[in-house]
Amino acid sequence: MSDDSKKSWRPRTQAVRAGLDRSPHGETSEALYLNSGFVYDTAEQAEARFLGDDEGFIYSRYGNPTVSMFEERLAQLDGSEACFATASGMSAVFAALLCQLQKGDHVVASRALFGSCHYILTQLLPRYGIEVDLVDGADLAQWQAAIGESTTCVFFETPSNPTLDLIDIQAVADLAHGVGARVLVDNVFSTPILQRPVDFGADVVVYSGTKHMDGQGRILGGAVLGSHEYIDDVLMNFLRHTGPAMSAFNAWVLLKGLETMELRLAEQCANAQTLAELLQAHDAVERVIYPGLDSYPRRDLVEKQMSAGGSVITFDLKGGKGEAFSFLNGLDIVDISNNLGDAKSLITHPATTTHRAVGPEERAKVGIGDGMVRLSVGLEDPADLEEDLTAALNGIR
Numbered sequence: 001m002s003d004d005s006k007k008s009w010r011p012r013t014q015a016v017r018a019g020l021d022r023s024p025h026g027e028t029s030e031a032l033y034l035n036s037g038f039v040y041d042t043a044e045q046a047e048a049r050f051l052g053d054d055e056g057f058i059y060s061r062y063g064n065p066t067v068s069m070f071e072e073r074l075a076q077l078d079g080s081e082a083c084f085a086t087a088s089g090m091s092a093v094f095a096a097l098l099c100q101l102q103k104g105d106h107v108v109a110s111r112a113l114f115g116s117c118h119y120i121l122t123q124l125l126p127r128y129g130i131e132v133d134l135v136d137g138a139d140l141a142q143w144q145a146a147i148g149e150s151t152t153c154v155f156f157e158t159p160s161n162p163t164l165d166l167i168d169i170q171a172v173a174d175l176a177h178g179v180g181a182r183v184l185v186d187n188v189f190s191t192p193i194l195q196r197p198v199d200f201g202a203d204v205v206v207y208s209g210t211k212h213m214d215g216q217g218r219i220l221g222g223a224v225l226g227s228h229e230y231i232d233d234v235l236m237n238f239l240r241h242t243g244p245a246m247s248a249f250n251a252w253v254l255l256k257g258l259e260t261m262e263l264r265l266a267e268q269c270a271n272a273q274t275l276a277e278l279l280q281a282h283d284a285v286e287r288v289i290y291p292g293l294d295s296y297p298r299r300d301l302v303e304k305q306m307s308a309g310g311s312v313i314t315f316d317l318k319g320g321k322g323e324a325f326s327f328l329n330g331l332d333i334v335d336i337s338n339n340l341g342d343a344k345s346l347i348t349h350p351a352t353t354t355h356r357a358v359g360p361e362e363r364a365k366v367g368i369g370d371g372m373v374r375l376s377v378g379l380e381d382p383a384d385l386e387e388d389l390t391a392a393l394n395g396i397r
């Protein structure tokens with residue numbers, strides 16, 4: 001399956017065909033292998049499978065043919081050697097960290113993190129004697145000061161949720177590699193279509209398939225990608241024996257999602273650009289953060305490591321929570337929901353939802369104010385979205 005000649009396919013071809021492993025029936029679409037176990041022709045074959053001498057499936061917690069097709073397709077799109085799919089994005093993040101860490105290790109992470117990643121780093125890891133330092137990810141001097149000889153890994157997301165801060169992947173990777181630390185990047189906001197962290201030195205990339213890969217609000221899924229050495233020797237046993245396996249059904253949904261992800265993202269990015277410009281010109285809006293805008297502070301990094309601004313816009317409304325709630329409640333098309341990457345436009349108020357648990361102090365440090373909202377732009381007609389946003393902005397009380 002990992003036929004090297006196929007790795008030169010362009011992303012659109014990979015998205016539709018990479019990893020396809022047809023059964024003897026010759027089905028057009030990827031088959032859904034909805035089975036937990038596998039049978040062996042002989043006891044000798046079972047023994048050989050368990051020894052690792054005979055390639056083939058053993059149990060769906062270890063691997064499944066539909067899940068394998070998804071893993072291979074995503075690995076090729078991401079530019080990574082290998083992939084292990086998981087039940088959710090968070091099980092991917094948790095496993096990618098825990099499989100390699102032990103008591104006494106030191107982790108440096110950027111402060112602007114998805115709420116659940118923040119919980120793992122600041123609440124869980126210290127319980128097991130792992131020291132964690134948080135830095136302002138955009139400030140290279142802080143990374144340099146925090147990364148030391150005892151650092152085993154660094155972790156960050158770029159763009160970050162919800163403030164869309166960019167981190168220079170290559171610069172942080174150079175610092176981390178200088179002390180032999182692994183670089184883990186949560187690439188959920190960009191997907192491998194907009195940004196490939198491995199091209200800039202990342203060692204491990206994690207995804208939530210729940211977002212743009214499915215993109216239609218149906219299932220949860222995640223994935224960890226990296227070198228054969230990391231996936232096979234460091235991660236695999238951790239995942240096989242702790243059990244957050246992706247279901248075959250979810251892998252099948254994600255395989256179909258990957259086929260159209262680039263096309264969906266292109267439209268979502270174009271819609272987001274239009275809406276970001278509209279928002280920037282409206283009196284009720286204090287500030288718009290969108291990497292595609294000329295006003296975005298790190299245009300240099302957008303150009304270096306991303307191919308478009310993404311599907312998420314974050315903006316501050318004049319006023320605070322009252323104005324933000326009034327705006328959200330005034331929307332007709334855009335749904336109030338904390339998911340993102342969906343065909344449906346979704347909006348959330350981070351301070352009271354996704355980032356409620358990090359507390360007011362941390363929110364202030366990463367710049368999440370009470371007037372801030374995060375809009376995930378979908379596939380509706382942009383003219384309808386413009387009308388919806390404008391009416392709700394005009395109606396803010």
Ligand SMILES: *Cc1c(COP(=O)(O)O)cnc(C)c1O
Pocket residue numbers: 088089090091093114117157161186188189207208209210211220221222
């Ligand atoms: C959603 C998200 C996750 C977690 O993914 P789930 O599939 O919801 O578990 C992790 N990181 C980022 C940046 C996310 O947006």
